[in-house]
Amino acid sequence: MVREKKCRELGMRVWLQRGTEEQTVTERPASSPGQFQVVVPSQPIVAIVGDDIILPCQLEPATNALDMTVEWARPDLNPRFVYVWRDGVELESKKHFIYKGRTSVSVDKLRHGDVSLKLSRVKLSDQRRYRCFIPTLQYMSSLSSLGVVSLPAIVSINRTSSAVVLRCVSKGWHPEPEVFWLDGEGNLLSPGPTETVRGPDDLYTVSSRVTVEKRHNNNFTCRVQQNNINQTRETHIQISADFFTIPPSSSVYIIIGVIVLIIFCLCSLAFIFAWWKWKQQKPRTTQTMKLEPLIDGERD
Incomplete structure (x- = not known):
């Protein structure tokens, strides 16, 4: 002093x-x-x-x-x-x-x-x-x-082969804030680098992505804070455990469809061939039956 x-x-x-x-x-x-x-x-x-x-x-x-x-x-x-x-x-x-x-x-x-x-x-x-x-x-x-602050929003959720990618965006901050990700127990996660854009009004837009794997409660928090003005805003999301199970891709369904179609075509061709074979054998049987009486008459 x-x-x-x-x-x-x-x-x-x-x-x-x-x-x-x-x-x-x-x-x-x-x-x-x-x-x-x-x-x-x-x-x-x-x-x-x-x-x-x-x-x-x-x-x-x-x-x-x-x-x-x-x-x-x-x-x-x-x-x-x-x-x-x-x-x-x-x-x-x-x-x-x-x-x-x-x-x-x-x-x-x-x-x-x-x-x-x-x-x-x-x-x-x-x-x-x-x-x-x-x-x-x-x-x-x-x-x-x-300062100026705004609530963050989780704008996209994408699945990968074994995890889920979350993306959080918060617009309209001043001064420039920091972005943190936390799990349900409050532990800090390791996101990718934060993307920051400063607009013509001198306000900042921040965006951050994090890859998460299946956990006990699957609760996650996106926290945006500015220490100079002592302001924090955050949003929470809970992901269903089923979301981490990757459903069959569209290519699998296409392959299954093609296999079913091939089987159907083969069955159809087999049926047509059998029917054609039967049609071919039927006239010969009739002709043989008609000739047999004549042969017997000649013998008398």
């Missing part, structure tokens, strides 16, 4: 540095009737694209801030203001156009010294440092981590 003390006529300003967050606490001299400070978050602020978030700025002890001037600004913008409260009203005209209709403070909470900023429909471009400023009190609030 780095502390830099600067004495001024109105009070003493103490700057606190924690990791990537720069935070300011203002204290009044001991001789003043009261002492004020800003309560700061101990963890980085995390936002998900499309969600609404709160950038904290709280006066302690609680003090009515309705009559104070409250300014939220982004130093890298021109104009820099993202929200201005002055003389009991919001000055919408002071805002930078990209924040119009997206920033607000709670009037009810202002009465209790809570001047936190609500930022609606977070965008990737919002990942910047914001300053909450009140005369004699100043606090730097940093939107230090910004």
